[in-house]
Amino acid sequence: MRTVPIVLTGFGHVSRAFVTLLRDKRAEVGQRYGLRLDLAAVVKSDGCLFSGAPLDAAHVFRNGEPWVGGNPAWRPGMGLSEVIRSAAPEGCLVECTPSNIKTGEPGLAYIIVALENGWNVVTASKGALVIAFKKLRTLAAGHGLALKFAGATAAALPTLDVGLISLAGAAIEGVQGILNGTSNYILTKMADGLNYDDALQEAQRWGIAEPDPSMDVEGWDSAAKLLLIVNACLETDYGLGDVKVSGITGLRAGVVGEAVRDGKSVKLLASAAPKKSGRGWSLEVRPSLLDPTHPLFHVSGTEKGITFFTDTMGSVTLTGGRSNPRGAAAALLKDLINIYREPY
Amino acid sequence: MRTVPIVLTGFGHVSRAFVTLLRDKRAEVGQRYGLRLDLAAVVKSDGCLFSGAPLDAAHVFRNGEPWVGGNPAWRPGMGLSEVIRSAAPEGCLVECTPSNIKTGEPGLAYIIVALENGWNVVTASKGALVIAFKKLRTLAAGHGLALKFAGATAAALPTLDVGLISLAGAAIEGVQGILNGTSNYILTKMADGLNYDDALQEAQRWGIAEPDPSMDVEGWDSAAKLLLIVNACLETDYGLGDVKVSGITGLRAGVVGEAVRDGKSVKLLASAAPKKSGRGWSLEVRPSLLDPTHPLFHVSGTEKGITFFTDTMGSVTLTGGRSNPRGAAAALLKDLINIYREPY
Numbered sequence: 001m002r003t004v005p006i007v008l009t010g011f012g013h014v015s016r017a018f019v020t021l022l023r024d025k026r027a028e029v030g031q032r033y034g035l036r037l038d039l040a041a042v043v044k045s046d047g048c049l050f051s052g053a054p055l056d057a058a059h060v061f062r063n064g065e066p067w068v069g070g071n072p073a074w075r076p077g078m079g080l081s082e083v084i085r086s087a088a089p090e091g092c093l094v095e096c097t098p099s100n101i102k103t104g105e106p107g108l109a110y111i112i113v114a115l116e117n118g119w120n121v122v123t124a125s126k127g128a129l130v131i132a133f134k135k136l137r138t139l140a141a142g143h144g145l146a147l148k149f150a151g152a153t154a155a156a157l158p159t160l161d162v163g164l165i166s167l168a169g170a171a172i173e174g175v176q177g178i179l180n181g182t183s184n185y186i187l188t189k190m191a192d193g194l195n196y197d198d199a200l201q202e203a204q205r206w207g208i209a210e211p212d213p214s215m216d217v218e219g220w221d222s223a224a225k226l227l228l229i230v231n232a233c234l235e236t237d238y239g240l241g242d243v244k245v246s247g248i249t250g251l252r253a254g255v256v257g258e259a260v261r262d263g264k265s266v267k268l269l270a271s272a273a274p275k276k277s278g279r280g281w282s283l284e285v286r287p288s289l290l291d292p293t294h295p296l297f298h299v300s301g302t303e304k305g306i307t308f309f310t311d312t313m314g315s316v317t318l319t320g321g322r323s324n325p326r327g328a329a330a331a332l333l334k335d336l337i338n339i340y341r342e343p344y
Numbered sequence: 345m346r347t348v349p350i351v352l353t354g355f356g357h358v359s360r361a362f363v364t365l366l367r368d369k370r371a372e373v374g375q376r377y378g379l380r381l382d383l384a385a386v387v388k389s390d391g392c393l394f395s396g397a398p399l400d401a402a403h404v405f406r407n408g409e410p411w412v413g414g415n416p417a418w419r420p421g422m423g424l425s426e427v428i429r430s431a432a433p434e435g436c437l438v439e440c441t442p443s444n445i446k447t448g449e450p451g452l453a454y455i456i457v458a459l460e461n462g463w464n465v466v467t468a469s470k471g472a473l474v475i476a477f478k479k480l481r482t483l484a485a486g487h488g489l490a491l492k493f494a495g496a497t498a499a500a501l502p503t504l505d506v507g508l509i510s511l512a513g514a515a516i517e518g519v520q521g522i523l524n525g526t527s528n529y530i531l532t533k534m535a536d537g538l539n540y541d542d543a544l545q546e547a548q549r550w551g552i553a554e555p556d557p558s559m560d561v562e563g564w565d566s567a568a569k570l571l572l573i574v575n576a577c578l579e580t581d582y583g584l585g586d587v588k589v590s591g592i593t594g595l596r597a598g599v600v601g602e603a604v605r606d607g608k609s610v611k612l613l614a615s616a617a618p619k620k621s622g623r624g625w626s627l628e629v630r631p632s633l634l635d636p637t638h639p640l641f642h643v644s645g646t647e648k649g650i651t652f653f654t655d656t657m658g659s660v661t662l663t664g665g666r667s668n669p670r671g672a673a674a675a676l677l678k679d680l681i682n683i684y685r686e687p688y
Contacts, residue, residue, distance in 0.1 A: 161506070166494075
């Protein structure tokens with residue numbers, strides 16, 4: 001049995017789901033992969049939970065809320081680098097702070113500290129990778145460390161595994177994806193006859209859309225995921241400014257209804273296509289009309305999907321994958337296991 | 345640049361496509377993965393092509409046919425173990441002999457020789473794995489060697505990568521697949537109104553069905569693939585006799601037509617479901633009626649697809665992947681690269 005210390009940053013829904021999943025899967029991960037994943041600490045900006053012994057879910061959350069005040073494991077002022085120096089052997093940072101796609105922080109600083117101290121990194125947050133993917137990737141490779149981010153790129157839908165592993169040796173000639181479950185849910189409801197505002201309200205009522213839905217409906221979440229997938233799988237170094245983004249906010253119900261009557265569907269499609277000029281890629285997120293023969297035509301509700309077009313393997317399409325915090329936590333666990341397991 | 349000697353067994357369509365692909369992708373594989381894959385030999389039952397220097401496509405095939413008589417590289421009587429001893433450094437067997445699901449030969453003997461001599465194995469042929477998966481897997485693991493078989497389990501459709509890597513840590517609760525392109529093509533044509541015999545003849549005319557189509561249409565090809573996927577991903581040790589198999593040969597056009605009129609489709613579905621009794625799995629291949637909401641409903645023509653149902657990641661569906669010798673060769677190359685590349 002190999003013991004791996006885990007340090008978690010972030011205290012939100014995904015973190016909570018991850019801590020719970022780690023507990024639920026403890027026996028199975030030990031038995032099947034020979035791994036014991038110990039939660040060594042949870043780090044916040046002003047201190048951390050750290051007791052010198054593995055933390056369990058009951059040490060971290062109380063009544064579903066982060067437990068800081070009165071927690072005997074709370075170490076005010078103790079930061080990530082101090083935790084890493086105290087936790088042996090070398091382990092893995094699991095980064096779950098909120099995504100800030102303009103600054104990349106606070107995740108960016110955490111990831112750099114982890115990699116510079118010889119720890120692997122698994123992240124569910126997009127910000128740092130949107131801002132500094134190439135720098136972080138080079139830093140990880142230079143130290144012989146893993147930097148994995150399934151949790152940031154459609155989570156339980158294994159976009160990167162397929163793009164990087166399953167298509168190895170094939171040339172990817174294009175990528176098209178429905179990468180945001182919230183906007184796809186709204187479009188599905190609009191296809192059922194609702195107008196945009198009513199569809200958004202229904203999504204908010206079910207907790208599918210956030211109170212401020214702009215990241216999702218204006219296409220930036222899709223754009224960030226597309227960017228990460230493209231930069232990883234096509235070995236490019238694009239920034240968010242290279243993606244032409246238009247969301248679904250201005251979409252009239254009539255346009256969606258007309259598409260349905262014509263046997264088509266409107267999807268918020270994120271795509272990468274070779275530039276006409278030859279070199280480089282056109283990256284775009286926009287509402288697009290799909291024919292019934294398109295492999296993503298049937299992706300509906302909160303479901304996501306991606307199609308890779310290749311030279312030797314034809315097109316490979318992936319759909320499904322649970323779109324909730326537990327699905328994201330499962331993607332983090334998957335990445336962790338694949339770093340430390342014996343190769344199959 | 346890391347040099348990997350490759351020995352190929354088998355001289356059929358997939359072998360030829362593989363030799364061509366190795367040549368076509370030489371620069372790309374070198375540049376992107378730092379690998380130089382050298383074809384050291386092609387082994388037949390009565391001798392091999394071996395010159396001590398890497399073979400290229402022109403040494404192996406002439407006018408699209410295996411080139412043995414008059415080939416200066418032909419070494420009558422030289423077998424796989426002798427080739428392996430002569431080729432340095434350690435390399436990989438690429439096994440492409442015809443699948444015999446009753447005896448596993450000749451692939452079984454070749455794979456054992458390779459593993460016992462410290463070589464990794466990548467195989468496109470199902471026979472040996474159907475007969476002796478657990479034995480071969482144990483042999484490989486015991487020697488710290490890779491035994492990869494994407495080419496034997498739907499090839500360019502990455503069933504094993506997803507089942508083994510992308511779903512790591514999730515419990516697979518069921519598998520359903522359309523794993524045979526030939527029978528799916530025939531069913532698609534029957535949905536268009538043809539009867540079974542006419543649909544089969546059309547498939548044969550296009551080279552989609554073989555002159556003797558029984559392995560495909562009677563369900564045994566699907567059963568063998570299901571068996572390999574289940575034994576690998578669910579860590580079981582079933583044999584072909586454990587799969588309940590019924591094919592599409594007896595299917596009346598009326599049944600398919602009625603399904604279409606009801607908005608459904610008939611697919612040759614290969615499935616693994618937990619036994620009602622609790623322990624173990626029910627394995628089955630049979631024509632099945634799918635609702636439009638089923639994730640494989642839209643898989644048509646020679647396309648294949650698979651859905652994994654899991655506890656934490658929801659269901660993940662894969663469709664597409666080229667169903668021809670070049671697609672199979674690309675799956676072999678993918679497995680090879682993933683054995684030798686630096687981990688991402």
